[in-house]
Amino acid sequence: MASLMADSASRAAAKIMNRSDLTRRLVAKLGAAEAVIAGIGNCNFDLWASGQRPQNFYMLGSMGLALPIALGVALAQPQRKVFALEGDGSLLMQLGALGTVAAASQRNLAIIVWDNGIYQITGGQKTLTSSGTDLVAIARGAGLANSAWASDEEHFETLVNRALAGDGPWFIAARIDGEKPAGTTERDAAKIRLQFMQGLGASAAVQKVPG
Numbered sequence: 174m175a176s177l178m179a180d181s182a183s184r185a186a187a188k189i190m191n192r193s194d195l196t197r198r199l200v201a202k203l204g205a206a207e208a209v210i211a212g213i214g215n216c217n218f219d220l221w222a223s224g225q226r227p228q229n230f231y232m233l234g235s236m237g238l239a240l241p242i243a244l245g246v247a248l249a250q251p252q253r254k255v256f257a258l259e260g261d262g263s264l265l266m267q268l269g270a271l272g273t274v275a276a277a278s279q280r281n282l283a284i285i286v287w288d289n290g291i292y293q294i295t296g297g298q299k300t301l302t303s304s305g306t307d308l309v310a311i312a313r314g315a316g317l318a319n320s321a322w323a324s325d326e327e328h329f330e331t332l333v334n335r336a337l338a339g340d341g342p343w344f345i346a347a348r349i350d351g352e353k354p355a356g357t358t359e360r361d362a363a364k365i366r367l368q369f370m371q372g373l374g375a376s377a378a379v380q381k382v383p384g
């Protein structure tokens with residue numbers, strides 16, 4: 174599998190896209206096998222709105238921890254492809270996780286970051302990417318060679334296809350607009366956890382979700 178170094182646009186050249194649209198494009202490619210762990214707020218709201226799957230984990234409250242949780246899932250179930258979805262602000266809060274993923278050479282893990290340059294859900298305060306911090310350059314520096322900016326929607330789909338087909342770890346960054354998410358996750362943490370455990374066939378140690 175060719176490295177992504179060659180076909181990555183620069184951040185400045187990357188088209189500003191839409192999180193809901195890109196999330197739907199991702200989900201449309203998934204079967205029952207892939208796990209998706211989506212970070213706080215808008216990130217998991219759009220995953221929820223894109224069609225609920227028992228293999229989706231909608232993380233509530235724990236800013237920055239979607240990637241560490243996804244790494245844990247990927248380690249526990251190495252045959253399963255795992256996607257971590259994060260906002261730029263959340264990833265910036267937990268940059269060390271990129272180096273941890275690289276050190277583990279976690280081949281079944283793909284990271285997608287939605288870069289809107291703001292902490293959108295808490296009022297639009299600027300994040301460091303708005304003043305030039307380049308998350309793909311950081312990911313590469315952390316040791317994730319297969320890191321790329323999606324230049325447009327078609328390129329995003331190409332990158333996701335590669336992540337689905339081949340060994341990672343993968344890092345895909347997309348610049349997005351400030352549109353609100355297409356829905357809101359039902360905030361029932363216990364139910365989310367139980368459904369996810371069952372969706373991953375890890376339900377032996379937990380109760381069944383009623384109904």
Ligand SMILES: Cc1ncc(C[n+]2csc(CCOP(=O)(O)OP(=O)(O)O)c2C)c(N)n1
Nearest residue numbers: 215234236260261262263291292293294295
């Ligand atoms: C440790 C911690 N600090 C702050 C918050 C409050 N908070 C929740 S979401 C959020 C912004 C997340 O920004 P980003 O990941 O860029 O996603 P966006 O809102 O832009 O979609 C903040 C600051 C929190 N939940 N936890």
